Amino acid sequence: MDREHTNGTARPDPRRRLPRTDAVLADPRLTAAAERLGRRLVKDAVTRAQGWARRNEIAPNDVVDAAVRSLPATAATPRRVINATGVLLHTNLGRAALSRAARQAVIAASGNTDIEFDLATGRRAPRGRSTVATLLSHVPAAQAAHVVNNGAAALALAATALAQDREIIVSRGELVEIGDGFRLPDLLVSTGARLREVGTTNRTTLADYAAAVGDRTGFILKIHPSNFRITGFTEDVGLPELATVGPLVVADIGSGLLHREPLLPDEPDADTWLRAGAALVTASGDKLLGGPQCGLLLGRADVVRPLAHHPLARALRVDKLTLAALEATLNNPDTPTRSALHTATRALRERAERLAASLVADGIPVRVVDSLAVVGGGGAPGVTLASVALSLPETFAARLRQGPTPVVGRVVEGRCLLDLRAVAPESDAGIAAAVRAAAARNASEPDRACT
Numbered sequence: 001m002d003r004e005h006t007n008g009t010a011r012p013d014p015r016r017r018l019p020r021t022d023a024v025l026a027d028p029r030l031t032a033a034a035e036r037l038g039r040r041l042v043k044d045a046v047t048r049a050q051g052w053a054r055r056n057e058i059a060p061n062d063v064v065d066a067a068v069r070s071l072p073a074t075a076a077t078p079r080r081v082i083n084a085t086g087v088l089l090h091t092n093l094g095r096a097a098l099s100r101a102a103r104q105a106v107i108a109a110s111g112n113t114d115i116e117f118d119l120a121t122g123r124r125a126p127r128g129r130s131t132v133a134t135l136l137s138h139v140p141a142a143q144a145a146h147v148v149n150n151g152a153a154a155l156a157l158a159a160t161a162l163a164q165d166r167e168i169i170v171s172r173g174e175l176v177e178i179g180d181g182f183r184l185p186d187l188l189v190s191t192g193a194r195l196r197e198v199g200t201t202n203r204t205t206l207a208d209y210a211a212a213v214g215d216r217t218g219f220i221l222k223i224h225p226s227n228f229r230i231t232g233f234t235e236d237v238g239l240p241e242l243a244t245v246g247p248l249v250v251a252d253i254g255s256g257l258l259h260r261e262p263l264l265p266d267e268p269d270a271d272t273w274l275r276a277g278a279a280l281v282t283a284s285g286d287k288l289l290g291g292p293q294c295g296l297l298l299g300r301a302d303v304v305r306p307l308a309h310h311p312l313a314r315a316l317r318v319d320k321l322t323l324a325a326l327e328a329t330l331n332n333p334d335t336p337t338r339s340a341l342h343t344a345t346r347a348l349r350e351r352a353e354r355l356a357a358s359l360v361a362d363g364i365p366v367r368v369v370d371s372l373a374v375v376g377g378g379g380a381p382g383v384t385l386a387s388v389a390l391s392l393p394e395t396f397a398a399r400l401r402q403g404p405t406p407v408v409g410r411v412v413e414g415r416c417l418l419d420l421r422a423v424a425p426e427s428d429a430g431i432a433a434a435v436r437a438a439a440a441r442n443a444s445e446p447d448r449a450c451t
């Protein structure tokens, strides 16, 4: 396209006023950005901005500014986003945000580490031994623990090792879909286990379980319905009773709570369920535990140890970065997830009012409104948490998602709501900057921004 500018045509052409690409790229802000982000991203931004100028959406003089504004803050993908959805554990946004301690642990572990090496003897040592020891110190009722890639992997390993060519007895009320079309019954069957479904969607009794037990039984599975609730005429069997039936009881608690959480009284935790008679508990690391994506297996030593040595365990082996982040999370349980759950609504309102006052002073049409947050796919279905949001015109939603640091809110009845419950206070400045940038683009680039 640059050649067109240099081959001197006679006709007046608005494009001739466009600065040349190489001249634009020589701007110090863009050369600095190219060092940080790589040349290709910057060149793409310039081409994009030239397109806007060519279509008269911006003035030719604004090409550099527009290109700079449209650059992402970092080249890293997946991109960092601010979760203002009011969903504390949003699977599409990477579930739990790691604590500062866990982030530092990840960086520290990213070189070579003693992950499977004993520095005292100079010999091989069990992988992740210190993370497992820390995990056990938090769950006194567990004799042994093993960590795999996610909650689904934990369940797949249990089904493969304990019930291949055998039966898993499970209530029809607990055969859940965990999202994106993945269903736990399909996962279990894919391991070579057979499902022995008992009871009905709303009612399953101890007698239903007892009648299904036979020589083909691998284990009884109790799945916590973490993303829905059945209400009305219901009955299910608690763990203490299930443990009296005979076969091993495996419990998938989903949320990853290790101890009781008083704010979420209906959410199961590993320690309580093991005490109540489960031989094995499986859970996710990146839900209410607030750690990295991983799957926890906790329970009796004679059940967990063979799982850890099963051939499939090697395929589900967890990364050293994950082990480092998990251990740091366990040692510093004040995670962003925990703060999001526990922050007083009054504190959210103060932050919202401060933000709104500074934005209104710049002429941005923002209001502070009451909102309701939820825990999310990670647990506590049906529980709502009082919250506070900034309310902006709906057109802000797309602009905020496409800004240099994307902010993801939710659109409700024609308004873009930025719910502060899942936003860390240190991100408030980022929200203010993003809203200002979105308002500026609102004024200068209306056509593109509305698409």
Ligand SMILES: *Cc1c(COP(=O)(O)O)cnc(C)c1O
Residues within 6 Å of the ligand: 150, 151, 152, 153, 178, 223, 224, 225, 226, 227, 252, 253, 254, 255, 283, 284, 285, 294, 295, 377, 378
């Ligand atoms: C989330 C969840 C899973 C899946 O765990 P992932 O870590 O997403 O693989 C399985 N079972 C239950 C009950 C869950 O809530």
